[in-house]
Amino acid sequence: xxxxxxxxxxxxSTGSIYAALALAIVLVNQATGLINFxxxxxxxxxxxxxxxxxxxxxxxxxxxxxxxxxxxxxxxxIERYVMRRFERGDPDTAIVVTVGLLxxxxxxxxxxxxxxxxxxxxxxxxxxxxxxxASISVRSIGTTIVIIAIMALLQxxxxxxxxxxxxxxxxxxxxxxxxxxxxxxxxxxxxxxLAAGLGAVAGALVAPQxxxxxxxxxxxxxxxxxxxxxxxxxxxxxxxxxxWLIGVLENLAAVYIPFIGYDLKVAVPFVLIFVxxxxxxxxxxxxKAVVRV
Amino acid sequence: xxxxxxxxxxxxxxxxTSAIALTLAGCSRGGGGDAxxxxxxxxxxxxxxxxxxxxxxxxATAGPGTCTVAGVTAYFGAVNAAGGVTFGDGKTRKxxxxxxxxxxxxxxxxxxxxxxxxxxxAMTAGLGTPTNRAxxxxxxxxxxxxVLVMTGDPLFxxxxxxPWQLGFVPIYQNEGEAFGKLLASSSGTHKVAILSQxxxxxxxxxxxxxxxxxxxxxxxxxxxxxxxxxxxxxDAQLTELAASGADVFFNAMSITPLVISSLQKAQQLNWLPxxxxxxxxxxxxxxxxxxxATAFPGVYTVAFAQSASAPDFATSKDGEQFLADLKQYANYxxxxxFPHCIWSYQLGAxxxxxxxxxxxxTRDDFMTQLRSISGFQAPFMLEGTAxxxxxxxxxxxxxxxxxxxxxxxxxxxxxxx
Numbered sequence: 001x002x003x004x005x006x007x008x009x010x011x012x013s014t015g016s017i018y019a020a021l022a023l024a025i026v027l028v029n030q031a032t033g034l035i036n037f038x039x040x041x042x043x044x045x046x047x048x049x050x051x052x053x054x055x056x057x058x059x060x061x062x063x064x065x066x067x068x069x070x071x072x073x074x075x076x077x078i079e080r081y082v083m084r085r086f087e088r089g090d091p092d093t094a095i096v097v098t099v100g101l102l103x104x105x106x107x108x109x110x111x112x113x114x115x116x117x118x119x120x121x122x123x124x125x126x127x128x129x130x131x132x133x134a135s136i137s138v139r140s141i142g143t144t145i146v147i148i149a150i151m152a153l154l155q156x157x158x159x160x161x162x163x164x165x166x167x168x169x170x171x172x173x174x175x176x177x178x179x180x181x182x183x184x185x186x187x188x189x190x191x192x193x194l195a196a197g198l199g200a201v202a203g204a205l206v207a208p209q210x211x212x213x214x215x216x217x218x219x220x221x222x223x224x225x226x227x228x229x230x231x232x233x234x235x236x237x238x239x240x241x242x243x244w245l246i247g248v249l250e251n252l253a254a255v256y257i258p259f260i261g262y263d264l265k266v267a268v269p270f271v272l273i274f275v276x277x278x279x280x281x282x283x284x285x286x287x288k289a290v291v292r293v
Numbered sequence: 294x295x296x297x298x299x300x301x302x303x304x305x306x307x308x309x310t311s312a313i314a315l316t317l318a319g320c321s322r323g324g325g326g327d328a329x330x331x332x333x334x335x336x337x338x339x340x341x342x343x344x345x346x347x348x349x350x351x352x353a354t355a356g357p358g359t360c361t362v363a364g365v366t367a368y369f370g371a372v373n374a375a376g377g378v379t380f381g382d383g384k385t386r387k388x389x390x391x392x393x394x395x396x397x398x399x400x401x402x403x404x405x406x407x408x409x410x411x412x413x414x415a416m417t418a419g420l421g422t423p424t425n426r427a428x429x430x431x432x433x434x435x436x437x438x439x440v441l442v443m444t445g446d447p448l449f450x451x452x453x454x455x456p457w458q459l460g461f462v463p464i465y466q467n468e469g470e471a472f473g474k475l476l477a478s479s480s481g482t483h484k485v486a487i488l489s490q491x492x493x494x495x496x497x498x499x500x501x502x503x504x505x506x507x508x509x510x511x512x513x514x515x516x517x518x519x520x521x522x523x524x525x526x527x528d529a530q531l532t533e534l535a536a537s538g539a540d541v542f543f544n545a546m547s548i549t550p551l552v553i554s555s556l557q558k559a560q561q562l563n564w565l566p567x568x569x570x571x572x573x574x575x576x577x578x579x580x581x582x583x584x585x586a587t588a589f590p591g592v593y594t595v596a597f598a599q600s601a602s603a604p605d606f607a608t609s610k611d612g613e614q615f616l617a618d619l620k621q622y623a624n625y626x627x628x629x630x631f632p633h634c635i636w637s638y639q640l641g642a643x644x645x646x647x648x649x650x651x652x653x654x655t656r657d658d659f660m661t662q663l664r665s666i667s668g669f670q671a672p673f674m675l676e677g678t679a680x681x682x683x684x685x686x687x688x689x690x691x692x693x694x695x696x697x698x699x700x701x702x703x704x705x706x707x708x709x710x
Binding site for chain 1: 351352353354355356358359491518519520521523524525526528529530532533536549550553554557560561562563579583585630
């Protein structure tokens with residue numbers, strides 16, 4: 001029983017890493033209608049900024065705040081000067097541009113700070129607490145709580161505020177949004193900035209666990225995208241639940257289904273996506289896009 | 294108009310013919326090292342010799358990859374500054390190094406090799422099994438030496454299979470076996486849990502370890518699991534292994550962040566076995582300190598070279614010189630966290646041995662001389678280990694010593710416990 005609970009809790013903890021990144025992807029998608037593949041790279045760059053501040057004597061919390069502000073500005077600048085040129089064109093082109101950005105940002109991080117692993121200080125202590133025979137690390141609990149808080153805030157932003165509604169309106173139909181007087185350009189910049197700021201939080205949360213390297217988020221990004229598709233692009237709650245589901249099922253399948261084991265566990269989330277997409281193409285929590293003719 | 298068309302056609306034919314002629318010329322020149330007797334091979338003149346390296350300088354493996362270039366560049370930088378290497382044919386040559394980035398991508402490694410093969414005398418020092426394998430067959434066909442490469446894959450040291458290759462670092466099996474023998478020779482009984490990378494690397498270590506404990510009645514492997522090199526977490530494996538109650542954990546892992554998180558996870562699970570770690574993922578500064586390794590009764594690794602990140606290294610005379618060379622000639626200002634800088638500095642010394650014996654400036658003679666070095670004590674080699682290139686099936690260095698972590702650096706472990 002202890003092992004089962006341990007695997008379950010570890011799965012939630014790994015899932016929270018994917019969830020942090022997935023939330024940022026959802027935010028950009030809700031604000032611009034795009035999937036931003038550079039999200040992982042931007043989170044890594046933000047984590048480097050925080051790490052650089054800490055190495056120069058800035059307290060950790062302050063360093064993370066600086067990295068969030070830096071990221072917000074970076075996101076807004078990227079939207080204004082890079083992405084805007086592609087926003088009215090083919091969405092596929094814009095997505096390819098984000099892939100290019102990912103490569104570029106990763107390269108810049110490597111160039112500035114080398115590819116060596118850097119130790120990023122953790123916000124939470126390395127202690128553990130014992131619950132029902134399982135050791136749960138305080139860091140996992142802390143990460144999970146922060147993720148839940150962000151998820152709730154985002155959900156509230158999109159559902160309960162005028163600003164969130166405006167962001168969604170711009171994403172769904174920029175032309176109509178402009179006709180109804182919404183400042184489309186500024187809203188798009190704000191959307192990218194917010195997502196990048198959120199990515200910075202994700203970076204600071206996972207960097208202690210993965211250790212900071214330019215490619216730190218590469219594998220996590222694949223799982224985050226899986227969580228986004230599984231949970232539904234329009235639902236912050238959905239992607240977090242999906243990310244946890246992926247983390248937990250992967251762990252349990254590896255140990256309790258002998259046929260799968262550790263060799264095939266990587267396939268578990270993708271089989272899951274396959275099944276879900278056949279039954280519910282919009283994802284577990286996503287809304288169906290309806291087009292009135 | 295007609296005139297112009299004809300001129301264009303003629304020009305086209307001329308251009309095509311020139312292109313073909315150039316390609317053919319390139320082919321015949323680029324045919325590789327089978328220079329006729331007496332004629333110099335490509336990449337060597339009367340006053341210089343050029344070596345090629347393809348290794349990861351970007352991407353996840355860039356840390357150790359950059360180190361492999363830095364060590365050998367520093368070594369020959371100092372040698373060149375002192376005048377160069379006096380070869381066996383009486384000529385003194387400077388050693389030039391051309392290093393290209395393959396980002397640990399086999400296809401890029403092959404492309405780099407194709408780019409370098411006509412201008413370099415030999416390929417050397419490149420890090421990585423898949424990348425070295427990617428151009429191995431081409432190097433054999435072109436008769437281009439691919440020597441003292443940084444991979445524990447035994448294939449590179451098999452002269453029948455790989456006539457133009459030689460590995461430098463001990464093969465995985467050597468390292469695994471050293472752990473197994475140390476454990477088998479201890480007085481107590483031991484239960485061992487193993488976590489290994491699901492490829493040749495992990496399999497090699499496990500095979501060697503089992504060879505080492507073969508016939509020992511006091512050692513039992515109670516649980517064996519694997520992980521993929523792309524995994525972001527091995528928490529589930531550690532949870533399962535901890536439940537086995539093993540008192541020794543062999544973590545045959547090549548991914549730095551995963552080793553750190555394994556050390557942390559085991560402590561969180563309150564599982565405190567003795568650890569065996571491969572030589573390339575046991576750095577005191579980069580892995581053991583952030584992982585909190587002092588919590589365990591013993592962390593062991595195998596080594597043949599001193600560790601540059603051990604505290605007394607920088608204050609020793611040789612260590613000081615090494616770090617200064619690294620800074621001056623290789624633009625590497627930090628104390629290296631990876632052992633690869635020292636390893637490739639040593640392989641520079643081994644290459645120099647071979648150069649000094651060469652009586653003809655040919656790749657053939659180089660291979661013959663390189664394979665005739667034995668009992669050579671390269672800089673920073675631990676006492677009891679030596680370079681021996683004469684044994685078929687083994688890399689240049691195959692003798693290793695088990696080391697125990699003492700909270701700062703490593704000391705040779707005579708016995709387990």
